[in-house]
Amino acid sequence: MDYLKTAEKAPGWVFRFTEATSVNKEDFYSHFEDITDLESQIWSRQIEATLEVLSSDPGYPDYTAREKLLAFYYTLLEVLNDQSQALSLMLNRSMIPGTAPAALTHFKQSFSKFVQELIQTGLETTEIENRPLVTSYYGQALWLQCLFLLRFWKNDQSSQRLATDEAVERSVNLLFDLAGHTPVDAAIGFSRFIYRNKKSLL
Numbered sequence: 308m309d310y311l312k313t314a315e316k317a318p319g320w321v322f323r324f325t326e327a328t329s330v331n332k333e334d335f336y337s338h339f340e341d342i343t344d345l346e347s348q349i350w351s352r353q354i355e356a357t358l359e360v361l362s363s364d365p366g367y368p369d370y371t372a373r374e375k376l377l378a379f380y381y382t383l384l385e386v387l388n389d390q391s392q393a394l395s396l397m398l399n400r401s402m403i404p405g406t407a408p409a410a411l412t413h414f415k416q417s418f419s420k421f422v423q424e425l426i427q428t429g430l431e432t433t434e435i436e437n438r439p440l441v442t443s444y445y446g447q448a449l450w451l452q453c454l455f456l457l458r459f460w461k462n463d464q465s466s467q468r469l470a471t472d473e474a475v476e477r478s479v480n481l482l483f484d485l486a487g488h489t490p491v492d493a494a495i496g497f498s499r500f501i502y503r504n505k506k507s508l509l
Contacts, residue, residue: 429486
């Protein structure tokens with residue numbers, strides 16, 4: 308992290324990193340495969356710290372699924388802001404349009420586990436509508452939302468990144484409004500009812 312603050316650029320390969328720091332190349336390879344693996348471990352710590360904060364909140368288990376996702380993102384942003392310069396530089400190197408950032412490999416694994424529990428909670432409380440052929444894609448939709456917010460955060464030039472806070476609120480509310488019971492669901496349900504009882508209309 309100190310290297311990133313000084314160089315203002317993520318190292319592309321191990322040789323450049325070890326030459327510029329006191330890190331021994333053999334020691335580096337005893338812990339990490341390459342620079343991307345190192346970055347992935349750093350990003351893994353960010354989400355682990357976020358989940359630790361949430362689990363320490365006694366009121367968190369009683370939150371709705373929507374509130375849990377909002378709390379997750381707001382807490383994550385607080386964690387990221389502590390090392391915003393270095394983390395942003397990592398994203399600059401790994402966020403290639405149309406691809407999943409390699410530096411977020413471990414981050415994604417923890418995030419996926421978190422959202423699967425969140426989705427299950429939402430389904431049980433009917434906050435999230437169980438739709439055939441669609442429900443299985445909710446996790447992927449949440450991951451794309453997370454990538455969108457990370458990219459927004461990285462590029463946010465507003466005071467104290469307040470625009471990112473608004474992006475979180477608006478995107479989470481939109482997602483849950485779409486995933487919840489909508490007028491379309493009511494229309495489909497009514498259509499099915501009419502079809503099952505069509506003889507009553509004759």
